[in-house]
Amino acid sequence: MASPRLRRLIMAASLPPLLATTMATLPTPANALSADVVISAVYGGGGNSGATIKNDFIELANLTGSPVNVSGWSVQYASAAGAVFQMTNLSGSIPANGRYLVQQAPGAGGTLSLPTPDATGSIPMSATSGVVALVTAQIPLVGCGTSCSTAPNVKDLVGYGATANVETLAAPGLTNTTAAARSGAMIDTDNNSVDFTSGVPKATNTAGTTVSADNPGGPTDPTPGSVRIHDIQGAGRISPIVGQNVTNVPGIVTAVRTTGNARGYWMQDPSADADPLTSEGIFVFMGSTSPSVVIGDSVLATGRVTEFRPATGSQALTELGGPISTIKLSSGNALPAAVPVAFPDAFTKSGALEAQPLEPSSYVLDWLEIHEGMRISVAQDTRLISPVNTEFDELWVTLKPAQNPTPRGGVIYKGYDDQNSGRLMILALNGAPAANVGSTLAGGTTGVLDYQSFGGYVLLATELGAITEGGLKRQKVLPPKKQGDLSVATYNVENLAANNPDEKFARLAEAVVDALGKPDILALEEIQDNNGTTNNGVVAADQTVAKFIAAIQTAGGPVYDWRSIDPNDGTDGGAPGGNIRQVFLFNPARVTFVDRPGGDANTATTVLRERPTSNQIYLSASPGRINPGSGAWSTSRKPLVGEFLYDGNKQLFVIANHFNSKGGDHPLTAAVQPPNRVTEVQRLQQAGEVRDFVQDLTTKSGGAARVVVLGDINDYQFSPVLQTLTDNGTLLKTLIDTLPVEERYSYVFDGNSQVLDHILISPSIKGYSYGVVHINAEFSDQDSDHDPQIIRILTGCNIDPLPARCLPGSPVVDQ
Incomplete structure (x- = not known):
């Protein structure tokens, strides 16, 4: 993602x-x-x-x-x-x-x-x-x-x-x-x-x-018009007078934005009407023109009533737009009292929300809609369920502390029908300190309620409560109990390029050595070409990988070897010019990579038998790609397949993936519920391609092939994509499902701790230990936005019943 x-x-x-x-x-x-x-x-x-x-x-x-x-x-x-x-x-x-x-x-x-x-x-x-x-x-x-x-x-x-x-x-x-x-x-x-x-x-x-032309007399004629903010907002999601010009609408300025191309101010009518369904606040949009008003000014605003949709599928924000004229009447006025946030149990109803009446006592999205543009406050202490993004001063809290908590302070995302109704996004207009998941935000955060693309409804905080760090610790992998155990990890290193700062390489390398315990095989996602996002036709990533391998060695790790396939320029998605791809790092002292020529950006690797009746199989090209000409991979990363030998002469097939991003799906706060998962269509096609390849490995080997499918699948463990990829669990086992429900996450988005990264194994892999290593997603100070995952394939476990040390468990502990 x-x-x-x-x-x-x-x-x-x-x-x-x-x-x-x-x-x-x-x-x-x-x-x-x-x-x-x-x-x-x-x-x-x-x-x-x-x-x-x-x-x-x-x-x-x-x-x-x-x-x-x-x-x-x-x-x-x-x-x-x-x-x-x-x-x-x-x-x-x-x-x-x-x-x-x-x-x-x-x-x-x-x-x-x-x-x-x-x-x-x-x-x-x-x-x-x-x-x-x-x-x-x-x-x-x-x-x-x-x-x-x-x-x-x-x-x-x-x-x-x-x-x-x-x-x-x-x-x-x-x-x-x-x-x-x-x-x-x-x-x-x-x-x-x-x-x-x-x-x-x-x-x-x-x-x-x-x-x-609508204000020739300036403030010498400060006569309020007949329309009030609650008349504009109306008792539904769409203004009853959308498209109409309104003159001299009165209000008190409650917040101001003076940067970017979305400048303007929020104002609120201190004299509310008797209808609880009509908001008393509104945003006055001025484009690239900075407003001359400040918080506490009493103003009259003239403009056109508009409905702005910040993203495809999103709800609309009612605002005043078009040419704006503002008459300032006075300064230093008391602000309207902030409404305490009080969320009902359910997040939303189903269907087209804009066609249905508002029910704020039953649904969170309806409660938020009737307070759009108004001052609201979080009166009680709350828990951070995302790290503070200090670049954009964003954070998420939960107003329902007992709702689906993770052991580390977040909120687990369990299914499409449970969006976690206690979540609230806060954007601190005056800045926010770094803090991790599980920290406490003291009561008193106050500001105006806006609607934006990614977070949906967001509290733009003019006052932010004090944050107390919760003491969250990063995790690491315990040393193996037996020398012959094989460790395989996956790690999305977030657009790593040779021209990135040395500090990023050093920190990622320390994670590989200290947190992941020097895995024998490491599948990397989002390795960019040598000059990163410079879009000049360069596709090679040898300098990027060499710099990372050197950083790992400096951090105390082994001298890794690597394999990958350069993509065709501009064909695999990701940041323009970056040409991201998957890469295998492997420790040649522990495993052997089986090289077979012929793999390139356009050639498909296939599964071959040693003899027509033999169960001994091999890849036509290693490393290779799975059916790269298929439309399933259009502008998306193609899987990287490699054949390895370990523990003597045991064969292992590893398939590293980075499926199509979820960017483009309708937000959780979409105008039509449940939201349309637009990007799922392509991931389903990609899942089918990988499933068919694994099925070929399994069939031609008589079920003996050891297969690890891993990487950034960009979808949830309960999704149709994972069901397709695993053939409903009969072809591959989803290892995240072996963890307790509250521990099934590797990524935090919109305040939900969720799964995008996966390790899947064939039934032929009997004994293993597995875990997600939480070192990034819950922390403000991140090396990547994803947490890595690791499987340790245990030796001496191809017997039934499994010995005690072969039973599934987790090798992950807090540092």
């Missing part, structure tokens, strides 16, 4: 409503997407009848964190049916995450002047339909017809109203009193109809000065 360190929470960055589903049915975008400067607003009704602003204008936005020089660029305008573009030259720079204002022709009316423009033209733009292009040259566009978005030097283009000269489809038609503004987080999809909405004209220059 993709590392949580690589993921970014999409923090209320408003995309257009239903963008994910809309884009699936639209034509292919016309041009390359602009990732730096885009057209952010156009207005052609300046000074016309009914208009407030005197001039037409074009506004640009810089989406990056660095200034962009636009000297030598131009903006150009053509009528909806015309082929002649009029040009206004640009100069100067657009500040980081800032705007740039181009003033155009005035009309005869209007009462409000634009802010000081950064460039001035005299083009009379149409109030209803037209075409605006941003061009990285000062040469008029000629002869591009209705395909000007793909013309040379065109950086961005907006066709609005009744024109065919567009990016994919036209933005809405405008009027004397409406402008087209880029929606949400200023994301460019090259589809004008998706990227732009019409609304109140609002213009901002490079100095950050904003003029809005």
Whole structure:
């Protein structure tokens, strides 16, 4: 699974409503997407009848964190049916995450002047339909017809109203009193109809000065409108007035975000209505514009009611978006009292949640929905069920301490129908100290309730209770009791590349030596090529592996040998340019790798018999890949198969895996329950390929083949994927199932201690000890986000009944 360190929470960055589903049915975008400067607003009704602003204008936005020089660029305008573009030259720079204002022709009316423009033209733009292009040259566009978005030097283009000269489809038609503004987080999809909405004209220059047609009088006319926050939120998940503009909605500012492209503030009405199902809080989304308000300000907010879905399949966050105008009335006001968190027993009901009435006394997701945007607090002491992610200041706690606890303080994820309803994600806005699973968060954590992509509902804590470390210890493997015992381990080393810091190699090496006890065979997942995510065609990983082997030797380990197969460039998923793959490390003093030539990225290894009637089998290529041409492995890691000899001449087949990631599955808080496990389809195909290969090993050997299937399967022990892979337990044994239920985990995600990594064995392996070595997933200071696992195949155990030392057990203890 993709590392949580690589993921970014999409923090209320408003995309257009239903963008994910809309884009699936639209034509292919016309041009390359602009990732730096885009057209952010156009207005052609300046000074016309009914208009407030005197001039037409074009506004640009810089989406990056660095200034962009636009000297030598131009903006150009053509009528909806015309082929002649009029040009206004640009100069100067657009500040980081800032705007740039181009003033155009005035009309005869209007009462409000634009802010000081950064460039001035005299083009009379149409109030209803037209075409605006941003061009990285000062040469008029000629002869591009209705395909000007793909013309040379065109950086961005907006066709609005009744024109065919567009990016994919036209933005809405405008009027004397409406402008087209880029929606949400200023994301460019090259589809004008998706990227732009019409609304109140609002213009901002490079100095950050904003003029809005809906607030010409500024704070001298502080009259609250008729709509309140609870009217916007309504008594369901979707606002009853979604898509409507609202004016001067009152509230007290309760939290502020001033970084990134999802800036804005939360506000709450201190005068609640009598309906317990309507939230009194809301997020005011301002894109890349930093709000000028602070906590405690009394404000009136004007904008458009929107529903933002931060991820495919997620619920929607009701917010104010579009052009925002804020009137500040006063400062230093008392904040509305925070509502104590009180979760009911059940997590959610089934079906489409947005079509069902809210039942907050019965379901956690409904309780959270009716408090969306409001101040809430965790009054009691709670237990951390994930380590603090100090990079993003995230942590998870449980409000139900007796619910499915692990022995080490976490919460075990037991099945799809038990999501652990006591979990709550907290994001500490003022930072959080490092702390491990099992630590205590003192009561008093208070903040606003938001909805984001990965964590779903999250408490954005403006006040964080004190954290007391719980004293969790890392684990290690005991020394073997007999010299002939064979140890085999699996470890996802999280995108290890030769250009990673030496410290990462040293710490991973110490884990191999001290925690895993120098395993005889070690299957590694997520070994990147020699230059990591530099995407330049390099696929070899010899430098990465050599550096790791050297670090292990320095830490006191053996001089490992290794085998792997380089993938084709860009075909195996993972971080772009990284070309991750599985690698076998093995101790040549303890085991022999049986090399047979012919294995490469595209050639399948097969199972062969020594003679037609013999049960003695071998691989056609070792190391080799399992059916790499199958569509099951599209943009995903292919299994690595190797043949080993140990304890004299005993044969062992090891299959190292890294199945398709779960990234893309709908979140646990999805709008439709149970969530759609989209990525499971491919993992089921992959499981079938590996199962069939193991079945071939088993059949052709007459059941004698010793097989270990291990690695990051990216799925749970109770999943259909594991049932398919093991043939419902008849072909392979799932060793995680031999542990007590509360100990079945190797990874922590969304506060759930769960299983993604596995070791599976054939029935021919009789005596063994097995365990998960908890050294990473529960700790803030991680070498990887996965815990390794190890099996020790015990000697002298191919007899029945098994001697006492051959009975399953765990070699793992606390350090």
